[in-house]
Amino acid sequence: MAGVPHLQELHNKFSDKGFAIVAVSKEDAGTIESKLIKAKEVTYGVVKADIGSIYQTRGIPHCWVLDADGKCIFEGHPSSVTEQSVEEWTKDIAPTKVDRELAKDLKNGVKAFEAGELGKALAEAKEAQASEDELVKTDGAYLESLVKKHVDMYTGKMESAKKSGDLVKLGKTLEEASEKFKGSEQGDKWKDELKELEKSDAYKDTTKAADELEKIRDKLEDMRPSSARKKLEKIAEKYPDTPAGKEAAELAKRYNE
Amino acid sequence: MKVLGSLAIALLTAMVFASSLSAVAPGDQGPNFKFDKSWNIEEGVTELDQYRGKIVMIEAWATW
Structure with a gap:
């Protein structure tokens, strides 16, 4: 303590x-x-x-x-x-606050950034860079660099979800990222990617498996071991290639009498 | 003497056991864990993996 x-x-x-x-x-x-x-x-x-x-x-x-x-x-x-x-x-980590005073013209951009409205912040930062005022220009570039750290962070999260085959995580990340970058090209790109993902059978299976496992997870301890095992094995058999299916197979082993 | 002896054995066993455990060390991937309950944590965050993208300091502590 x-x-x-x-x-x-x-x-x-x-x-x-x-x-x-x-x-x-x-x-x-x-x-x-x-x-x-x-x-x-x-x-x-x-x-x-x-x-x-x-x-x-x-x-x-x-x-x-x-x-x-x-x-x-x-x-x-x-x-x-x-x-x-x-x-x-933390020097390369995406910040949630702007750590120095920026030119007045960027007031809305800073406000949007700190509210997590990154699409809007990006638009304001780009507009500022078209200014004739050198200070506004520099500060616009600085704000854009902060937004870019968030782009990198989301891209990294998506890459790691893809690598591990966790489509639920990928979907959630795409949803969050496209929402935060709403109104920007980057946001539209992620939104399209999410739509494509949602159409795929692999994604449907992954989310269904996760839902089914979540539904019974809390009840497992109260079930008879044999029925807990059966329920888990059913999920594992139905969705063998999904993270939740694999987890169900692992959990089922605990209920071997 | 007998008590001391069994104490020594217990201690030795504990030491051997502790050194055979694999602790998370720099370079390892930090294993995920779920939170049974949380305070001062953003709503919807229920497991460690949700901290990806940030630097996270996991501190093991106790009130005693």
């Missing part, structure tokens, strides 16, 4: 710059809520989960830092995560 102020400070300084803290404890919700959330008034992310079997540690507190692709880039004591290191890690 001694590390709380340090984490809170990192959160205050970098949460707008694409840096997030997920503080994990397996203790019961009431304890977490009274001893950390209320007593220390933390505003960084806190979750209840048991990660002991996946993120092994010989001491607490301990932390891992993952990059934009989910790769571990640091492991150690939280106090060794300095502001300088976070600065370095």
